[in-house]
Amino acid sequence: xxxxxxxxxxxxxxxxxxxxxxxxxxxxxxNGSVPGPTIEVTEGDRVRIILENxxxxxxxxxxxxxxxxVAMDGTPGISQPPIRPGESFTYEFTxxxxxTFFYHSHMAMQEMMxxxxxxxxxxxxxxxxxxxxxxxxxxxxWMIHPNNTVPNTLxxxxxWLTMNGKSAPATTxxxxxxGDRVRIxxxxxxxxxxxxxxxxxxxxxxxxEAGRADGPFRMRENTVLVGVAQxxxxxxxxxxxxxxxxxxxxxxxxxxxxxxxxxPMMVDPSQPSAKVAGFPQDMWMPxxxxxxxxxxxxxLPPSWTGAMMGxxxxxRVVTPETYAEIERLRVAAGKEAL
Ligand SMILES: [Cu+2]
Numbered sequence: 001x002x003x004x005x006x007x008x009x010x011x012x013x014x015x016x017x018x019x020x021x022x023x024x025x026x027x028x029x030x031n032g033s034v035p036g037p038t039i040e041v042t043e044g045d046r047v048r049i050i051l052e053n054x055x056x057x058x059x060x061x062x063x064x065x066x067x068x069x070v071a072m073d074g075t076p077g078i079s080q081p082p083i084r085p086g087e088s089f090t091y092e093f094t095x096x097x098x099x100t101f102f103y104h105s106h107m108a109m110q111e112m113m114x115x116x117x118x119x120x121x122x123x124x125x126x127x128x129x130x131x132x133x134x135x136x137x138x139x140x141x142w143m144i145h146p147n148n149t150v151p152n153t154l155x156x157x158x159x160w161l162t163m164n165g166k167s168a169p170a171t172t173x174x175x176x177x178x179g180d181r182v183r184i185x186x187x188x189x190x191x192x193x194x195x196x197x198x199x200x201x202x203x204x205x206x207x208x209e210a211g212r213a214d215g216p217f218r219m220r221e222n223t224v225l226v227g228v229a230q231x232x233x234x235x236x237x238x239x240x241x242x243x244x245x246x247x248x249x250x251x252x253x254x255x256x257x258x259x260x261x262x263x264p265m266m267v268d269p270s271q272p273s274a275k276v277a278g279f280p281q282d283m284w285m286p287x288x289x290x291x292x293x294x295x296x297x298x299x300l301p302p303s304w305t306g307a308m309m310g311x312x313x314x315x316r317v318v319t320p321e322t323y324a325e326i327e328r329l330r331v332a333a334g335k336e337a338l
């Protein structure tokens with residue numbers, strides 16, 4: 001805080017990350033993170049964001065959806081000169097909106113290097129009905145050729161799909177108790193649209209990139225298209241116990257490291273099934289070991305990772321006992337309670 005102003009420091013910089021353990025990627029992000037850190041503020045706040053450019057080229061950040069004075073809009077060449085390498089620019093404005101917004105590079109190809117982060121503005125009075133959980137998921141796609149670590153930002157097709165910078169099975173499941181009301185905010189600033197599907201339950205869309213939608217929310221869905229430059233908030237009551245997939249339903253977005261250079265489909269004469277044209281297609285690839293031992297994975301069945309790839313995670317609707325155990329494991333691991 002500086003008086004009544006909330007001050008944030010963002011460094012635009014190269015970030016080396018891993019989508020799954022061992023899959024190293026040289027992306028660009030903010031403050032050592034890709035996607036960038038979440039800015040979480042309240043309607044009416046005065047905010048100051050000091051943006052330092054540590055990239056090797058010019059840059060400017062756009063505050064997507066915010067109604068700010070044009071000099072604060074972050075459109076290089078129009079509202080301000082580009083921020084040159086090593087230089088900083090200070091943005092300051094008062095927030096007159098609430099909802100799910102985001103910041104991103106306004107250099108198109110830098111977007112495809114990963115430069116995006118949430119800008120969540122809470123209302124002064126909480127939305128009704130109240131939710132027990134409020135999650136955020138950044139959707140991103142990447143083309144990374146075999147034996148490369150640098151995304152090919154010119155590509156029109158993608159072989160790595162991430163939620164919050166991880167590909168399944170390295171994504172972190174969303175854990176809730178049966179009966180909880182859940183909000184999941186999703187944003188997309190890439191080249192592809194993502195129809196995000198939830199198994200086992202229906203939800204309603206309660207917000208877009210322009211803020212909270214007007215209730216009552218009558219249109220029930222289980223798949224929401226999160227298009228490029230859009231945000232979608234979904235809410236549901238977690239009535240159905242179980243481990244439910246939450247995933248993009250584009251088939252190629254449920255894969256890791258797809259590459260057409262693998263050649264024609266394998267034919268193995270020793271396998272009768274190989275005589276079926278098109279075999280194999282299943283892509284079954286258990287990677288339980290690579291998923292790690294996060295508390296949120298507690299109690300999942302062996303080989304749960306076999307079909308978990310790409311833009312995918314789980315919504316785990318668990319009993320109070322399982323929830324308490326996962327919470328205990330999180331605290332023991334030095335994380336926040338759920
Ligand atoms: Cu998708």
